[in-house]
Amino acid sequence: LLTLTSTNRSKNLPPGPAPLPIIGNLHQMGNKPHQSLPRLAKIYGLIMSLKLGRVTTVVITSAAAGKEVLQKQDLAFSGRSVPDAVNAHGQAQFSVVWLPVGSRWRSLRKVLNSNIFSGSRLDANQHLRSKKVDELIAYCRRSCQAGFGQRIKEVVEKISGVAGKPKLVDYFPVLKKIDPQRIRQHMAVNFGKVLERFDGLFNERLDFMRLRKPVGSNDVLDVLLNVAEEDPDEIDRTLIERMCLDLFVAGTDTTSSTVEWAMTELLRNPGTVPFFIPRRVEVDVEMWGYNIPKGAQVLVNAWAIGRDPSLWEDCLAFKTERFLASELDAILSHTRRKSKNFPPGPAPLPIIGSLHKLGDQPHQSLAKLAKDYGPIMSLKLGRVTTVVISSSDAAKEVLQKQDIAFSSRSIPDAVNAHSQSQFSVVWLPVGSRWRSLRKILNSNIFSGSRLDANQHLRSTKVEELVSYCRKSCQAGEAVDDSAKEFKELVRSIMAEAGRPNLVDYFPVLKKIDPQGIRRRMTVHFGKVIELCRGLINERLELRRLNKPVGSNDVLDVLLNIAEVIPDEIDVTHIERMCLDLFVAGSDTTSSTLEWAMAELLLNPVTMAKAKAELEQVIGKGKIIEEADVSRLPYLQCIVKEALRMHPAVPFLIPRRVEVDVEACGYTVPKGAQVLVNVWAIGRDPTLWEDPLSFNPERFLASELDVRGRDFELIPFGAGRRICPGLPLAIRTVPVMLGSLINSFNWELDGGVASKELAMEEKFGITLQKAQPLRAVPMPLV
């Protein structure tokens, strides 16, 4: 869209609207350019270019770009774009406001900085201003009307009013001589009036000084005349006159209008100088990958920055409180910190925000970004503010210290299929429904005694797994997926839930479901729900017929609860909980197993050590039982190391905050999605020595555990939303892995050498191996 509507972008100018012939984009300015330009910036970006008549104009609309222009590349952007009007009386050549940064300007700035606006000078003549404030109050009290102050203000208003309005000569310099709107002419009259007035003041003051009459004020005029006396090269009478003109014009209307806006509760509206005074670049300048061409006028839209909703909460409201705990001072402070102190992060592009930064391996790209922006950073993903946690300390703050505030879930639209998000323990907010489901899981399904009670069921499954592999071993083939169809179904669900969905970033698209993700998810969920329903009906039938099922498996347990406390859980809930458990438990466990196995094949020495431990503790060729795991420390270390390097759920399941929350010195704004980059924490070189090598030994003499207490290693999350399946997973993964490696020798399919094993990742809610592991079981010798 941008390339279609933009022209002449070959020079890599910032994007902008296509200009019309002759007038360029002047017609798009309207009579409130500070308001019309932010509207354009929403389309073309925070740094955009327009053609105003003949003049290339670059408009800056974000604090970050403002910082780049006004701080980082200060010098390149320090020229002024001089409006023709201020050439009246040759003022542009005398004026500190309009002179380019050069020796003349420097000398005038020095006089201003040291002799007029230094702290000591301001202190020294504070009594004069104090008197003026008294006079102002007295003036208001009398509601007096006419007077010098009133008249000079009118003139100044005329000058600055005229100088700020769009003028043809500034956009078509060829018209300069003609001055078609007679603006320079008006300006000359107004400048003339002020200069005449100063002339009178000067003569009066010089007379006083000549007569050595004490003036007793030591005001600005005195100071300037003293400088002129001491160093006539620095400043002379003409320059003093012109400086006074500058100071009156630049200082009167700005200050009085700020007071006026403040009085009308709009201090944050920098109505005084909405674009600062235009800058101009004298040479080509590179900025944010764009080229700002020599001669371009540069407008920094302070008005738009002051109302940027990504910087200011409730940006249109006048709230003095926002500055109370903030170091912000006045308008320039946007270059220092954001008002709400959101975590730092990359500047968002219009509309897409920072979505383009995610790439197809977001866990890796966000880990890289965190190196620049820190362990708690914020990004705008489309419309969604996303806070990414990338250090163990920050994860502890979020998942433990402030657990409750971070316990809601950010719900992908995909899981609204079949309204699953309203039934599911995975997606429900922390409330009574979620609590009751969690209680059932914790006490009735995943408690130690329950897991012990149905351990025999899992043991049978491990035997089936080994005998399935034995068939492959006899055929000399790689092991293929056994429950291929079901696994495909779960994979499809994970893939849809993990696929970046436009609807999640632009909720307005919800109804349209443009990528069809919710539609496909409805089909996949439908299949699993149907499968669960079939199992439940079958089981209910058996129970009705009083046929002993004899298994006391998860389904029996759930149906028992439904019978005893039907308010707690009903058949629909059971269906949906089975969907949750299938989806949350299968891909996570199988991918952990696959990564662990791949690492062992990649690291034959580790494999040999693991086999030796198993042979010694269990006996060669035997299947292991869950009770054996505690006697197999090296095997446990292998599983921990696999979970460190390859956490099955790399961002945890996204959290969300419902109110503004203070964390790690920042404000995480209400509604933000919170991702904990467990993958990055597991590879943080400040926590792990040689983090990219698979080295289970690192855990041998360590107490580190995966149960959510050690924030260096949190593959199951932590806090109240920690994975409820953890007690099951830490039994089954080592049992399956141990049984497989104790029952066979393993080789890579197709004679691939272990060093060549591809270990690329495929990002989704679960982190898969991009190329599924193909390994051949060989008989033990």
Ligand code: HEM
């Ligand atoms: C190696 C295996 C597994 C890993 C790495 C894993 C990881 C996770 C993670 C990271 C979360 C999110 C926690 C958070 O937000 O802090 C989670 C949630 C969950 N997991 Fe697991 N999981 C595994 C196995 C299982 C199993 C076997 C089951 C059940 C059969 C299961 C059921 C769940 C459920 C229901 C939730 C949602 C809990 C809630 O939101 O309250 N997981 N899992």
